[in-house]
Amino acid sequence: MIWASLRLQRLQLLTLLGTLVVGAGVIVLLRSNMIDALDSAQIAHCVRAADQCVAPDGAVKAFRTTWSTPFETAQLLIIGLPALIGVFIGAPLFALELEQGTHVLAFTQSVSRTRWMLSKLVVALVPALVVLVVLQHLVGWWLDAAGSLGPLYNGPFNRVNFAIQGVSPLGYALFAFALGTFLGALTRRTLAAMTAGLVAFVVVRFAVSGLVTGSVFAERRATAVGEVPEQRESGLVLTTGWLDASGQAVPSDRASVLNQACKTTPGGSPNTEEGYLACLRESGFAQNYWDVIPDSRAWQVHLVDVAVFGVLAVVLLAGTTWALRRQS
C-alpha cells in the first residue's frame, strides 16, 4: 500500500525533493557570502549588538540595505511553504481521486478505507513536513549568523519572526494540509479545494494567530510612580497602566481622566513635573505597571500556537475521515 501511495504521489515528492535541494543549496551559499560581506565590511562584531558597536561610517546601513531582500525572501519562503503544502499536496490528495473516480478502484480492493486513507496521508504529509522543518532551520541558521544586523533585530515577537520560528511553521503546515484534504474530500473538486483551501487558510491563520498571544503568559512588572524604570527587558508588552495603593489596576477610562486632569494646575497652566507626579499620587496612583512576555518565553507562545493549529488540524482530519467513509 505504501508503494502505491508513493507512486501516486511521485510528482509531489520529486517537487519537494527539488525544493529541498535547491533551497538548502541557495541558503548555504547565501550564508557564506553574507559572512564574507560582514568580514570585508569590518562589521562582523556588530552581529551581537548592532546599536552599540563601533563600525566604519555607513557600513551597517549599507549591509542592511543590500541584504534585506534576501532575508525577506527567505522569510517569505518559510511563511509561504505551509500554504503551498496545503494547496498543492493537501487539497488534491483525495479530491483528485474523487474527481476521477479512482477511489472506487481503491474502495473495491481488500485494503480498508481507513488504511488507504492513512497511507495516503502519511506519504503525502511526512515528507512535506520534513522539507519544511529542514528549510526552516537552515533559514534560522542563516539569520542567526546575521544576528541583530538582520531581521532578528526586531525580536522574536515580530510578526514575521514569530511565524518562522519554533514549532509554529509545523502547526501552520499541519493545519493547511488538513484543511486542504478536508475541503478536497468534501467538494470532490481539486480546483475548488485548492482555491477555497488557500483563502480559508490565510483568513484563519491571521485571525487565530492574533489571539494566541493572550495575557496568560504575561508577567506583571511595576515601578513606583515617578521612578524611572531600570532598563526594560525586551519582550512583548501586552498592557500598561497604573496600580493603586492596594495593588489593583486602575480602570483605564478613569485613569486617563485623572491623568489628563493632573497635566494642568487648578489655575489652568501646564503643571510642573513634580506637581504632576504629586497630583498622580494624590489621585491614588501608586505604581506604573506593564504586562510583558519576555523574549526568553517565546517558545511557550509557540507551543500554544502549535497546539491551537494542531487541534484544528486534528478536527479537520476527523472531518476528512467522515467525508471519505460516507463517500460511495
Next chain:
Amino acid sequence: MTPLTATAVGKRYRTRWAVRDCSFSLPEGKVVALLGANGAGKSTLLRMAAGLVRPTTGELSVFGTPLRGRIHPDVSFLAQNRPLYRDLTVRELVRVGAAMNDRWSADRVREVLALQAGVDHDAKVRTLSAGSVTQVAIAMALGRLPRLLLLDEPLADLDPLAREETLRIIMAEVADRGTTVVMSSHVLADLREVCDHMLLVDEGRVQVDGDVEEVLARHRVLVGPVTDESTVEGELVSATRTQRQSTLLLKDAGPAPEGWAGAEPDLDSLVMGYLRASRERRASAQRG
C-alpha cells in the same frame, strides 16, 4: 452457498428511490444478466453488492456474509467508468493492484492481458484504446481471484470486435474457475448468447428473476384480432395494438384461443415487453 442474496433492499437518494424493496437470490456458477432501462437502478444495485453504497433499507449478503460497507474478499467489481489511474503504466497499475490486495494473482492478470491482441505493459493507461482499458480493468478485477464478478456495463463503448473479445475473456473465466458473473447492460444483443439467468429491474424493483429458459417458457406472445381480447387467458404483461392486430405478451398464458397465434417469446421481445409496460405505467402515473 448463494453468491448474492438481497433481502428487501432499498436505496434512497434524497427523495428518490433508486432501488426499492428488491429481494432475490442468485444461483452459483451462472452468468446473470442484470437488465433494465437506463436509470432503472442497475448500477446502484451493483454498487451496493460491491459494498460501495450502503442500502437505506434491507440487507445484502455475499456468500452468506452480510455486507458492512466494504467489499467482500471474494467479490470483484468493474465500475462503469473503468476507474484506473490513468497516469500509471499498465505494469505500475498492476503493481498497485497487488499492493492493495491480500490475495492477488499476478499470473492471472498477465494471462488476461496477454489475451487478444495483448496490452503493452509499458504503455500509460491514458494512451490505451477503450477496448484495452476495459481489458486492463477486467484483468485487475480477475487478479483478485473472485468467486463473484460484478460487471457494470462491461461492453459499453466498445466496438463489436472488442465487445466479442471481452465477452470471451469473461466466458473463459466462468468456464475455468466457475465464477458467478453478474453483468448489467441495457443492450440485449450483448447478453443474449452468454447469460443463463436474468434479473430484470425497473424503477428500482425486480420485475423478472429466473433462469432464462424457464422465464421464456412461462411467457407467450399471442397475435390476434384487435376486437376480441376477452378470450385470452393469463397475466397480461404488455400489449401493442395496431389497427389490424394485437400483439400481447402474457405470463402463465392458457392455450391460444381461436383466431390467435401463440409462440414462445425470444429474450428480446420479452424484455422489450416488460420495459414497454413499465414505461406506460410511468407515463400514466405522470398523467395522474
